[in-house]
Amino acid sequence: MRIAPLGLIDGDRDKLEAILRAPTAPAGLALRARIVLLAADGVSNSEIARRCGVSRPTVITWRGRYGERGIDGLSDLHRSGRPRTLDHSAIVTATLMPPPKKLGVTHWSSRLLADHLGISFYAVANAWREYGVQPWRAETFKYSTDPELVAKVHDVVGLYLDPPENAIVLSLDEKSQIQALDRTQPMLPMQPGSVERHTHDYKRHGTTTLFAALDIATGKVTASCKPRHRSTEYLAFLKQVARAYPSQELHLIADNYATHKTPEVKAWLAENPRIAVHFTPTSASWLNLVEVWFGVIQRQALGRGVFTSVTDLTSKIRAFINGWNTRATPFVWTKTPEEILKKATRKTTSNTSH
Known part of the structure; x- marks a missing residue:
C-alpha cells in the first residue's frame, strides 16, 4: 500500500535542506533531515531505508517524531546515563594539595594521584579536564614593587x-x-616532507x-x-x-x-x-x-x-x-x-x- 507523502510545516523544507548543506551539522541530525525530506517527496519507507542505510522501523520512528514535534523532534532526547560515582571536585581538591614528601615529587601526575586515591588515572584526567587543572604546567611571574x-x-x-x-x-x-x-x-636543509x-x-x-x-x-x-x-x-x-x-x-x-x-x-x-x-x-x-x-x-x-x-x-x-x-x-x-x-x-x- 502506498503511503501518503509526509506533510511539512511551512518553511521547514528550507530548514531541513539547510541542515543537509551545513558542514558542521551533526551526522545523526543530517540523516534524520534526509529521511523526512524523502518522506515528504512520497518515497516509500522501504526505499528511504535502503537509500539512507537504516532499518525500516528507524524511518517510521523519525517520520513519527517529525509528525509530533516538527524539526525539534529530530534532535536527540536527553539521556540520563549512568550516574557519576566519583566526585570530581574532591579529586581536584586533592590535586591542589602538595604530594606527600615520601614521594619526592613537586606535583601530581595523573597516575601518582590515581594510586594515591585508589581510582583510575582516567578518572583523574577527566576531573582535571573538567576543572581546567594542569599540574604539569608552570609559568613565571614577577610583580613590580616600584613605589612609582x-x-x-x-x-x-x-x-x-x-x-x-x-x-x-x-x-x-x-x-x-x-x-x-x-x-x-x-x-x-629543509626538504619536502622534512624539516631543517x-x-x-x-x-x-x-x-x-x-x-x-x-x-x-x-x-x-x-x-x-x-x-x-x-x-x-x-x-x-x-x-x-x-x-x-x-x-x-x-x-x-x-x-x-x-x-x-x-x-x-x-x-x-x-x-x-x-x-x-x-x-x-x-x-x-x-x-x-x-x-x-x-x-x-x-x-x-x-x-x-x-x-x-x-x-x-x-x-x-x-x-x-x-x-x-x-x-x-x-x-x-x-x-x-x-x-x-x-x-x-x-x-x-x-x-x-x-
Missing part, C-alpha cells in the same frame, strides 16, 4: 600612545651574552652584546654590537644615538639596569638636555617595546644561525638590521595605562589572597 609604578606606567605608555610633537621616542636596551655558536656538523635539522651540540666562539634603539614611529633600529655591556659601552651607544638624531628632541625609554644610571651617564645627559630618559618600573621591562624587537631578531636570525666567530655573528646581526630597516613598520602600543594597572592590581590581589 603608577607614575612610570602613565609616563611610558603616554609616550607610546601620545608622543610629544616634533620629538622622537626611542625604546632602548641591550641584549647581552649573544653567543657565536657553530654547529659541529653542517646543517641539513642541525646537530644538538655546538662550538662556542665567544659572545657579543647588542645595543639597540627602536624608533617607535617608524620601527627602524639604531644598533651597535660591543664586546661588553658596562656603562662605558652604554654611554658610547647613547652618543651614537645622539649622532643618528642630531637635532631632534629625543625621549629614551630604558629599564633600571645599573649601567643606565651611573654618574658618567647622568653627567652626559645633563650636558644634552634635548635627550630625556624615561625609566620603566622595576621588574617591568616588558613595557619596553625594544624587547619585542629582540624577540624578532632572536627568532629570525639568532636562534637557528650558525656563526664561526664573533665577527661572523656581528656581521650577520648587522645584515639583519639593514634588512629590517628597509621593511620596518611602526610599532603600535594598544593598552592604556588604566588597563595595565588594573590587570597588575588584579593579579597582585589574587596572589596575596591565597
Whole structure:
C-alpha cells in the first residue's frame, strides 16, 4: 500500500535542506533531515531505508517524531546515563594539595594521584579536564614593587600612545651574552616532507652584546654590537644615538639596569638636555617595546644561525638590521595605562589572597 507523502510545516523544507548543506551539522541530525525530506517527496519507507542505510522501523520512528514535534523532534532526547560515582571536585581538591614528601615529587601526575586515591588515572584526567587543572604546567611571574609604578606606567605608555610633537621616542636596551655558536656538523636543509635539522651540540666562539634603539614611529633600529655591556659601552651607544638624531628632541625609554644610571651617564645627559630618559618600573621591562624587537631578531636570525666567530655573528646581526630597516613598520602600543594597572592590581590581589 502506498503511503501518503509526509506533510511539512511551512518553511521547514528550507530548514531541513539547510541542515543537509551545513558542514558542521551533526551526522545523526543530517540523516534524520534526509529521511523526512524523502518522506515528504512520497518515497516509500522501504526505499528511504535502503537509500539512507537504516532499518525500516528507524524511518517510521523519525517520520513519527517529525509528525509530533516538527524539526525539534529530530534532535536527540536527553539521556540520563549512568550516574557519576566519583566526585570530581574532591579529586581536584586533592590535586591542589602538595604530594606527600615520601614521594619526592613537586606535583601530581595523573597516575601518582590515581594510586594515591585508589581510582583510575582516567578518572583523574577527566576531573582535571573538567576543572581546567594542569599540574604539569608552570609559568613565571614577577610583580613590580616600584613605589612609582603608577607614575612610570602613565609616563611610558603616554609616550607610546601620545608622543610629544616634533620629538622622537626611542625604546632602548641591550641584549647581552649573544653567543657565536657553530654547529659541529653542517646543517641539513629543509626538504619536502622534512624539516631543517642541525646537530644538538655546538662550538662556542665567544659572545657579543647588542645595543639597540627602536624608533617607535617608524620601527627602524639604531644598533651597535660591543664586546661588553658596562656603562662605558652604554654611554658610547647613547652618543651614537645622539649622532643618528642630531637635532631632534629625543625621549629614551630604558629599564633600571645599573649601567643606565651611573654618574658618567647622568653627567652626559645633563650636558644634552634635548635627550630625556624615561625609566620603566622595576621588574617591568616588558613595557619596553625594544624587547619585542629582540624577540624578532632572536627568532629570525639568532636562534637557528650558525656563526664561526664573533665577527661572523656581528656581521650577520648587522645584515639583519639593514634588512629590517628597509621593511620596518611602526610599532603600535594598544593598552592604556588604566588597563595595565588594573590587570597588575588584579593579579597582585589574587596572589596575596591565597
